[in-house]
Amino acid sequence: MATIKDVAKAAGVSFKTVSRVVNGEKRVGPEARERVNQAIRELGYKPSLAARQLAGQRSYLIGLVLLGSGISYISRMMIAMGSACRDKGYNLITATLDYHQHMASDIVSINFSARPDCVILTPPFCNDQRILEHFERANIAVVRVAAVTPGYGLTVPVNEEPCALELMRHLIGLGHKRIGMIAPPLPLRASEARLVAYRKAVAEAGLEEDPALVIRGDFSFAAGVSATTSLLALPQRPTAIFASGDEMAAGVLAEAARLGYRVPDDLAVAGFDDSPIARMVFPPITTVHQPVRDIARAAVEAAINPDFKPQPFDYKLIIRGSTDGSRQHCLEPYPF
Structure with missing residues (x-):
């Protein structure tokens, strides 16, 4: 199994430079960054999550609040986001929230197994002001997929x-x-x-x-x-x-x-x-193909990079x- 020193040797840089690239720091030139990324791909290097957490100020965890029902859209979105997180070196953690119980309660109860760097909210939770305020008070960034109301967090818009x-x-x-x-x-x-x-x-x-x-x-x-x-x-x-x-x-x-x-x-x-x-x-x-994988990848990218600007998604009529x-x-x- 390749180590950080193997990547550094292959890329011709120090292991500290490799660490900076892996952790998304900006103090690396574009040429060196590309050499490191190429070495990572060629060697199949997988950095330790615990080591990355100790090295920086991030958990490398992205949270997803799941609707407590069997709607296919939710399960497909979870699978696509899990794949997108893995490609970016992050782990996806989930919390399930029953919509009807949530609406009947005065308390917002969302419990993750660890504190995520960012939480992704899909409909209907992306438009829920109480949930947005809950994460804002906790100082946890939020990405809102398909949100149509103003509020805390970044929005990944869709046009259906x-x-x-x-x-x-x-x-x-x-x-x-x-x-x-x-x-x-x-x-x-x-x-x-x-x-x-x-x-x-x-x-x-x-x-x-x-x-x-x-x-x-x-x-x-x-x-x-x-x-x-x-x-x-x-x-x-x-x-x-x-x-x-x-x-x-x-x-x-x-x-x-x-x-x-x-x-x-x-x-x-x-x-x-x-x-x-x-x-x-x-x-x-006959239906409209909703690009769930592309939407999920855009949401994960926005969770990692707040400056990310998603492009319009490609919906397609399937007869x-x-x-x-x-x-x-x-x-x-x-x-x-």
Whole structure:
């Protein structure tokens, strides 16, 4: 196993210079820094976390507050952030917070196993003022993924409206005039852009906006089932349903099948996220691919480097059998 002295010898520098590069200090010239990084890559050097903690003022730990539910987005984000932290020489530690218990309590209770250098907050916690104040009082830096409200910390912004609008235009282009929408649970989230896009597309096509066609759901499979039951019971039922999350879209598929509707012949179904479940059901779900890995890497970079400026993320419409009628399974592995 390579040591710091091996790296120093290969790079032609002192071991103190290697230590400065590993610890992210700026007192190293660009040429020497590149030689050290190249030697680290070639030798596969892995610095000891304990040694790095002793050498500097950082813990090299990044915290992530997890929503205490089974939403696929959260687990995918955790896996992607763990990978991004490892690539940067950091460790990811997590704390789970039940949203409903948190909202019912006067106390913010978030407990990490050690004090992190920075905490990453994803929706809905990134917009929670009490949580932001909790970390500000503790003097712990915060990175807020997809935050839409002002407050403490750095924000990694997302813009979901253009691709949600493209998805709606796809449904309208197929001839659908009554489109149901299972909207996000709360307006003050970045995901509300999906409902904004729905309304914009309806207006753009000159269609009548019927409030009965919009039902909010909590991103769960059960919410998709419940909303579908209500939407298909309308006197003028929708011929397509856009669910703002893939797990809800899977619930739409299941309930449509139970009620005897064929997808997409009788009812087209679309989701958002491109989560694994969208590929596993049949027909596979037309959806918007959310670049979770890129968002996670940007959040980790912002946690390490406060001057980091994330670039716009690349969302992509994925058309599958739930809207275009193709009779094929989606067998591609999920791109973590």
